[in-house]
Amino acid sequence: ETGVTQTPRHLVMGMTNKKSLKCEQHLGHNAMYWYKQSAKKPLELMFVYNFKEQTENNSVPSRFSPECPNSSHLFLHLHTLQPEDSALYLCASSQLDWDNEQFFGPGTRLTVL
Amino acid sequence: SQQGEEDPQALSIQEGENATMNCSYKTSINNLQWYRQNSGRGLVHLILIRSNEREKHSGRLRVTLDTSKKSSSLLITASRAADTASYFCATAGSQYNQGGKLIFGQGTELSVKP
Numbered sequence: 076e077t078g079v080t081q082t083p084r085h086l087v088m089g090m091t092n093k094k095s096l097k098c099e100q101h102l103g104h105n106a107m108y109w110y111k112q113s114a115k116k117p118l119e120l121m122f123v124y125n126f127k128e129q130t131e132n133n134s135v136p137s138r139f140s141p142e143c144p145n146s147s148h149l150f151l152h153l154h155t156l157q158p159e160d161s162a163l164y165l166c167a168s169s170q171l172d173w174d175n176e177q178f179f180g181p182g183t184r185l186t187v188l
Numbered sequence: 189s190q191q192g193e194e195d196p197q198a199l200s201i202q203e204g205e206n207a208t209m210n211c212s213y214k215t216s217i218n219n220l221q222w223y224r225q226n227s228g229r230g231l232v233h234l235i236l237i238r239s240n241e242r243e244k245h246s247g248r249l250r251v252t253l254d255t256s257k258k259s260s261s262l263l264i265t266a267s268r269a270a271d272t273a274s275y276f277c278a279t280a281g282s283q284y285n286q287g288g289k290l291i292f293g294q295g296t297e298l299s300v301k302p
Contacts, residue, residue: 077230077232079230081230116294117292117293117294117295118231118276118292120289120291123289131289163228165230165231167230167231173218173219174219174236174238174280175219175280175290176221176233176236177231177233177278177290178233179223179230179231179232180230181229181230182228182229182230184228
């Protein structure tokens, strides 16, 4: 256990569905991240939140909508996804300092039909 | 970008042997970190080496950093079947925090056969 939880662990959705991924960190960190991991590709940073404010949007399509209501919770709202969006979505948190060691959740395996 | 590139992409060894993975990057860094990922799971932080350090040890892990060559290596000694996983290097930029961004390499898949 890294202190970062993600739900659900697996999600299958159609292209017209709306769903949300949830991440919660119990480490008192002030930064949270969403990453996408596709087969045979490097980990792609999607969004960064520092002190609940979004500081990075790495050219992510608008069908992915993040929300950070407080420093412990992070959501990724999904709507009208494409099959190529199928991937493992990882949430991470860190304490903003020189080291920025990140702690990852177990991920949500998303399949878009 | 300062994306890390790792080699080999895949490595298969016998239990008890040592495993060495390499990582190269492109721009100046504050630190370089190594993470491990078991299949389909989240990443786990293994070790961090700062730009002013050349070598670091943690248990059976040894990390080296050569900032002049912009490269790092991770050595796992006396490997075990349980070490089978993917290993990623990640670099943190030289400006304070840079918004917390880490740039990950593509990873090395290590398979340790009993």
